[in-house]
Amino acid sequence: MAYLVLALSAFLALSAxxxxxxxxxxxxxALAFPVGWAAGELAGQALVVEAALVALLHWWGWxxxxxxxxVVIALAVLVGAENLALLAISFRARSVVRRAIEGAPDRxxxxxxxxxxxxxxxxxxxxxxxxxxxxxxxHRDLVYxxxxxxxxxxxxxxxxxxxxPVVLYLHGGAWTFGDKREQGRPMLHEFVARGWVAVTPxxxxxxxxxxxxxxxxxxxxxxxxxxxxxxxGGDPERVVVSGGSAGGHxxxxxxxxxxxxxxxxxxxxxxxxxxxxxxxxxxxxxEMTGDEDHWNGLGEGLVHxxxxxxxQLPYEGHEALYRSLSPLERITRDAPTFLVVQGTNDTLVxxxxxxxxxxxxxxxxxxxxxxxxxxxxxHAFDVTASPRTSATTxxxxxxxxAAAAVRAPTPPELAASYQAPPTRLxxxxxxxxxxxxxxxxxxxxxxxxxxxxxLSVATPPAANAxxxxxxxxxxxVLGLRARATRASDPTxxxxxxxxxxxxxxxxxxxxxxxxxxxxxAFYEVTGEGVAVRDALTGARI
Numbered sequence: 001m002a003y004l005v006l007a008l009s010a011f012l013a014l015s016a017x018x019x020x021x022x023x024x025x026x027x028x029x030a031l032a033f034p035v036g037w038a039a040g041e042l043a044g045q046a047l048v049v050e051a052a053l054v055a056l057l058h059w060w061g062w063x064x065x066x067x068x069x070x071v072v073i074a075l076a077v078l079v080g081a082e083n084l085a086l087l088a089i090s091f092r093a094r095s096v097v098r099r100a101i102e103g104a105p106d107r108x109x110x111x112x113x114x115x116x117x118x119x120x121x122x123x124x125x126x127x128x129x130x131x132x133x134x135x136x137x138x139h140r141d142l143v144y145x146x147x148x149x150x151x152x153x154x155x156x157x158x159x160x161x162x163x164x165p166v167v168l169y170l171h172g173g174a175w176t177f178g179d180k181r182e183q184g185r186p187m188l189h190e191f192v193a194r195g196w197v198a199v200t201p202x203x204x205x206x207x208x209x210x211x212x213x214x215x216x217x218x219x220x221x222x223x224x225x226x227x228x229x230x231x232x233g234g235d236p237e238r239v240v241v242s243g244g245s246a247g248g249h250x251x252x253x254x255x256x257x258x259x260x261x262x263x264x265x266x267x268x269x270x271x272x273x274x275x276x277x278x279x280x281x282x283x284x285x286x287e288m289t290g291d292e293d294h295w296n297g298l299g300e301g302l303v304h305x306x307x308x309x310x311x312q313l314p315y316e317g318h319e320a321l322y323r324s325l326s327p328l329e330r331i332t333r334d335a336p337t338f339l340v341v342q343g344t345n346d347t348l349v350x351x352x353x354x355x356x357x358x359x360x361x362x363x364x365x366x367x368x369x370x371x372x373x374x375x376x377x378x379h380a381f382d383v384t385a386s387p388r389t390s391a392t393t394x395x396x397x398x399x400x401x402a403a404a405a406v407r408a409p410t411p412p413e414l415a416a417s418y419q420a421p422p423t424r425l426x427x428x429x430x431x432x433x434x435x436x437x438x439x440x441x442x443x444x445x446x447x448x449x450x451x452x453x454x455l456s457v458a459t460p461p462a463a464n465a466x467x468x469x470x471x472x473x474x475x476x477v478l479g480l481r482a483r484a485t486r487a488s489d490p491t492x493x494x495x496x497x498x499x500x501x502x503x504x505x506x507x508x509x510x511x512x513x514x515x516x517x518x519x520x521a522f523y524e525v526t527g528e529g530v531a532v533r534d535a536l537t538g539a540r541i
Contacts, residue, residue, distance in 0.1 A: 016082035043086035119193035152201035161233020172245030248284020252327035278403035334512035343377025450499030454518030
């Protein structure tokens with residue numbers, strides 16, 4: 001019995017060590033994920049098992065062999081210390097996530113406190129229990145395409161909707177395995193408990209169905225949501241897409257390039273709007289060429305998988321195709337809001353991939369990108385309902401809720417109040433405010449966008465000032481020169497608003513910028529006059 005306890009304690013000690021510092025070479029690399037994941041996410045259970053082993057040995061009879069008892073005690077202390085450290089790291093994720101979301105460089109969001117979950121109670125977190133909320137409706141195996149795997153489930157509360165926001169979750173599995181019932185459950189349960197409608201599709205898998213089959217099905221699932229989700233209480237205009245690992249890759253591509261003709265489902269008409277409000281990517285494969293500047297030694301394995309099983313074409317000679325698969329290469333100015341969650345101990349997707357994506361996104365897109373980098377965290381951590389998962393779920397809810405805010409058509413009275421004149425619109429030229437048309441003589445055509453009072457909800461002056469500072473910083477990062485503006489309507493009750501005049505910005509980019517900052521309209525100024533344009537369509541109002 002003593003030797004059995006010794007062997008099991010040694011295994012627990014090595015497992016915890018792998019979770020804390022996973023190997024990246026040889027057999028240690030192969031064991032890093034399966035062993036390190038279990039140890040990192042089940043540290044509390046490991047402590048209970050180790051205590052039970054020592055208690056069992058005490059009951060059985062303490063070993064009399066010289067030094068054996070001392071070795072058992074030393075290993076037990078080591079196992080306890082390692083797993084206490086892993087537990088502390090899991091709880092520390094709360095502060096890491098809060099700093100990432102509430103300290104984001106632009107459009108920082110307030111995060112709920114632990115214990116404020118609608119479903120994730122403390123005892124579920126302690127047990128890492130992921131059964132679905134009582135009373136949750138599940139509509140199973142709804143058909144969205146012709147292939148046997150083109151089936152999806154819809155999760156909702158009976159009282160959800162109409163007009164509930166929707167989260168479309170794409171499972172991971174290296175594009176070769178996985179199922180809609182297996183992943184993202186703790187997060188999705190919390191979303192559903194808060195009134196969201198969740199949609200979880202299966203999709204075709206390689207190698208039987210190589211690329212672009214998984215992506216075509218992901219787009220087809222989104223198209224089904226846009227057409228059918230109102231039947232289940234969801235709002236097709238308020239869709240957020242999420243996923244982990246390969247699912248995070250598909251979700252990112254859906255958000256960034258879902259309309260690419262290369263993976264448009266057969267028979268899908270152009271009238272279907274494939275836009276989404278936000279992407280929540282968990283440890284997603286956001287770079288697909290295996291660039292070792294990002295992958296830190298893991299890129300060769302990725303390319304091998306893609307060449308042999310997923311794409312089934314060699315990288316050499318098809319570099320443009322592989323780049324087209326990379327969300328990193330698909331970022332545009334009108335990209336939706338992103339949340340990127342990544343662990344630093346991930347041995348399947350290196351954390352540098354997420355860093356590179358976030359850096360490029362923030363230098364390119366108008367929408368915010370929230371980046372949560374979790375220390376000592378392995379791939380697929382969110383399968384269990386741990387304190388770390390509850391923290392990232394609070395972040396996902398904050399980002400998704402802000403992005404999926406209701407956007408009604410521009411109210412006629414608001415459109416009327418924007419017209420200049422009577423609204424007075426001025427631009428700061430070298431420290432002197434001048435009229436909009438005079439400024440056009442100096443600047444040429446320009447647009448005016450304000451971050452004040454998003455969605456026309458009167459916002460406290462301090463909050464508006466903070467948003468203006470955030471917009472100024474974001475425009476500077478994007479390389480856009482902005483001049484301060486002010487607009488006031490002497491005939492109405494709406495407060496004056498400050499914003500920025502930006503020359504050389506296309507109308508489409510002005511639409512994207514206005515929408516990214518929650519505005520109903522923007523000004524387009526030329527030497528001939530001032531036009532008010534709708535931030536949803538770009539049409540004159």
